[in-house]
Amino acid sequence: MSSTPTAPIARYNFHETEARWQKAWDERQTFRAVMDHAKPKYYVLEMFPYPSGRIHMGHVRNYTQGDVIARYKRARGFNVLHPMGWDAFGLPAENAAMEKKVHPKKWTYENIATMKAQLKSMGLSLDWSRELATCDPSYYRHQQKMFLDFWNAGLAYRKEAWVNWDPVDNTVLANEQVIEGKGWRTGAPVERRKLTQWNLKITHFADEMLERLDTLKRWPEKVRLMQANWIGKSRGARVFWDLTDASGADRGKLEIFTTRPDTLYGASFMALSPEHPLTAELATNDPGLQRFVAECRKTGTAAAEIETAEKTGYKLPLLARHPLVPGKTVPVYAANFVLMEYGTGAIFGCPGHDERDHEFATKYGLPIIAVVARHADDDKWSEVDVQKAPFVEDGVIINSDFLNGLDVEEAKAKVIARLEEIGVGKGTTQYRLRDWLVSRQRYWGCPIPAIHCDKCGIVPVPEKDLPVKLPDDVTFDRPGNPLDRHPTWKHVHCPKCGAAALRETDTFDTFIDSSWYFDRFTSPGLETAPFDREENQYWMPVDQYIGGVEHAILHLLYSRFWTRAMREVQMTSRDEPFDGLFTQGMVCHETYRSSDGQWLLPEEVSRDGNKVVRLSDRAPVDVGRSEKMSKSKKNVVDPDQIIRDYGADTARWFMLSDSPPERDLEWTEAGVTGAWRFQQRLFRIASTALEQVPPAGTPKPASFSDAATLLRRAAHKTIAGLSADIEAFHFNKAVARLYELANSIDSAPKSMVADDASAKWALREALEIFVRLIGPMTPHLAEELWQALGHRALLADSPWPLPEDALLVDDTVTVAVQLNGKLRGTIALPKDAPKEAAEIAALAQPDLVRGLEGRTPKRVIVVPNRIVNVVV
């Protein structure tokens, strides 16, 4: 028998294993969350997906990260809520309806079924019993009810405003759906239209939402900054200027906003937005002005166009009286660079100290007055020539009567006080944030529960009539909103007077659907309310939210608003929905192009030496830089295929390796096979070690050999380090630590004395620790090995290992010996050795002695347990 080769250790069969454990978790409802006041709760949530058809690698990365946290927290004894749902309303469903002649509902639910199966194959620790889809009337009925409550509380209103209109699709577009001035789907230049639309009063909470950003300690600084910039608070003043016509007759007041009231004495013109009501009024009998306004409207909103667009103005037949300088008047223009949406739609021009005003004044030959001088030493200052270029720095106020000699900040306060005193202005705060326009002329969205009655005006749909359900029998043969042309749906009776009336045919922006789904997860299926107060109180807020940084403003801002709106109508007492936020990086891949410019899929090309060729004809391929995976550039890898070829654990492991989770990850074939090989290697290491370890439950030996202690130290240090890494989202470092422990376990048997029972016990201990530590990352392999180790309970139900403190510190340390700050050698010292001993040992270190060349040390710096630096 000795000539018979030992049977090769079986390869890890991930197909069979992963399916088996997924079934086990499913059957035992392992991840079902139930309220339990005896345990601390932990709510882990990843941004729910839009059911576009198939999951992509971005999803895989997002849900893997969330699953690591969820499984880890669960092992640490938390009552974890980790739900999943579908952001199921939206434009792509309608586009599919038009292009593929399939009903949006059918298309959406089929996609959900496909994607759910894909997510299940990843082995995520999700509570699927709480699954929801926002397109389900049982979900959106509550949304409609909340909207009515907000309306009632004055947080929802209709207003006429300039909106982005796609002339091909015949619908309003959100700002984010306008890319470089064109509709994102049609590519048609977006028009500006004045329409009456529904808005939510997000500005009501502008200041609170800004202030509270500072308290979101577990949010990325970057996201908080982006939100702060978006809200855009600036302090300044509103100033009223009396207008006259050329003959001096009174023409009313003009209100402007400025952040630089200190430069009021430098005013040389006034400028109105082309969309300002006064401009419109004057245009009625001024064809030249009409042409000017029309011209301004044509200018695109693209950054490049704005940058290069010349400042142009149209002189109005008006003069403005300076509020502080009796007798002084300045001309009034309509100007293309003044935005109606910000401030009051009117400004005063101070060309001496503003780039834009300077350009305008130069063009129209207006006076340029210096009112701020450069601050010099002491109380001195030097005037700056502002004729060629404006002086925009802080300085000392000059040529400004009672403000002279003050610095900018002092002058602002003083001039505001004076304006208020004489009643021509007041200090104010201005926000960049605008109210949230939520109407969409689209079918596949939540109907807005309102009725238009000729007699009663806009009437809310009575609560008993909710939900206003979307009709199924609609057609997509023409562009525009199918609800609007539905034969019967919109014809109703007014709930107030009973007369014939029309239903609102706009639907809500889908960002509303995603503004409260995390609350709904606390009470899925509840019919009487959006959520049960007690359940909601128990589970909310979300402890850890994970998603892409592309939602830094929109979704996260809207959700923060919706939470406050619910508070306003006494549904909750909460201010913020997300306690912790993590924004993950994108998944990228090289791009490939054939010589005729066609994009190629990664699976269509092959590396041939150092060249890349097309598989079909070996033609050379241009390799482009790594970019975010996108269908349009075809640089996508299908998660399904990866899971089929390598298994879910491999995909998960690769997603966590190497790249820090907040940074972009480059998907490579080599990386995946590397991850796969490690899974196989682990299985082999464990199988080999299992042959040597004592049975489960063998008592801990009274003493340990050196080899045993070495391994135990490695294992216990890994517990401590890995726990810290996971808490800090350093998954790449956690992976590196696990490689190290795997290497230790692998080499341990080789250095083990044959009959060292303590080392064998330590080997089992290290293996058990290792298996528990990989549990959150590669749960299937971990369960398999856990069972192989002789455990009957699921690893998913087993607690996280705790390190023995005594094993976390070494009793000897390696101390570096430096000569003039340069490393010469190292010495081994007992931990916490006295400084004197360290110095003596260091000065005896042979490499140092040689380096000293007989010189006497001038000074010796000893940093305990770290370094001894000898200075000569």
Place this chain on the structure above:
RNA sequence: GCGGGCGUGGCGGAACUGGUAGACGCGCUGGAUUCAAAAUCCUGUUCUGGUGACAGAGUGUCGGUUCGAUUCCGACCGCCCGCACCA
């Protein structure tokens, strides 16, 4: 223009509050195993010089603080992200 981030081997990336730069992985080198290959195992791998012990250089560039700087400060160069005619 404003705001923010980042520059470390051939590559992805480590390095706690200033204390042995390059952990871990990929790739590559040489070797073992094999008829051969794949897989696996062992060895080496920042650069330059040297057979070698070793020496010198080195974290975008230039300077500063310090016994000691990837880390702190100043100036510059490059890349990335967000916002942008916001008064």
